[in-house]
Amino acid sequence: MTAHAPIESRTSGVPAWALAFTAVVLLAGGAYFGTNLAGENPSAASSTPEPSGSEFNAVAIMDAAGCQACHGPDLAGVAVFPSLHGVKDGPVSENLADLFAANPDTWAELWIAGTDPATSDAAMRGGMPAFGGPPYSLSPEEIAAVVAYLKTLP
Ligand code: HEC
Numbered sequence: 001m002t003a004h005a006p007i008e009s010r011t012s013g014v015p016a017w018a019l020a021f022t023a024v025v026l027l028a029g030g031a032y033f034g035t036n037l038a039g040e041n042p043s044a045a046s047s048t049p050e051p052s053g054s055e056f057n058a059v060a061i062m063d064a065a066g067c068q069a070c071h072g073p074d075l076a077g078v079a080v081f082p083s084l085h086g087v088k089d090g091p092v093s094e095n096l097a098d099l100f101a102a103n104p105d106t107w108a109e110l111w112i113a114g115t116d117p118a119t120s121d122a123a124m125r126g127g128m129p130a131f132g133g134p135p136y137s138l139s140p141e142e143i144a145a146v147v148a149y150l151k152t153l154p
Pocket of ligand 1: 062065066067068069070071080081082083084086087090091092093094095096108111112124125126127128129131146
C-alpha cells in the first residue's frame, strides 16, 4: 500500500446520460433553427413580429452599405453626420423636418432610398448616397429591415 493509492470508485470521463442529454438538446435546437430558417416558426430574432423584412439581417446590410463610415461605428453620429439612435422619434436633422411632417411613418425609408423627388435632391442629401438605386440598390425590403432595426436602438 502506497501513500497515494488510487480511489477505485472514481469513474473517468463524462457520464453517458450527460452525453445523451447534450445530443438531444443539440438535435432539438438544430431542428428548431432549421425549421425557423424555412419560416415555419416565429422569428427567433425578435418577439414582436415585423411586418416585413424580418428575414433580413439589418446589421449585415448596414455593414455592407457602409452606413457606419459616416454615422459612426455605433451609429451614434460623428461630427456633421447625425446619430441614428433617434430614428423612432423622427429626424434630428432640420433638413428632414418637412419630409417627416409629410410622411411621419415612412420618412426614414424614403430618406435612405433617396429615389423619391422629396429626398433625391443632391443638395438636400448632404453627401448621403441614395441607397434605393444604383450603385447601391438596396431593395425596399432591405431598407424596411434597416429602419425597423434603427427604431429599436435606444
Ligand atoms: C457618405 C456619408 C453617409 C453615408 C454612407 C450614410 N449616410 Fe445617412 N446621412 C448622412 C448625412 C450627411 C445625413 C444628414 C443629411 C441632412 O442633414 O440633410 C444623413 C442622414 C441620415 C438619416 C436621417 C437622420 C436624422 O435623424 O436626421 C438617416 C435615417 C440615415 N442617414 C440613415 C443612413 C443609413 C441607414 C445608411 C446606410 C444604408 C446611411 N445613412 C449612410 C451621410 C451618410
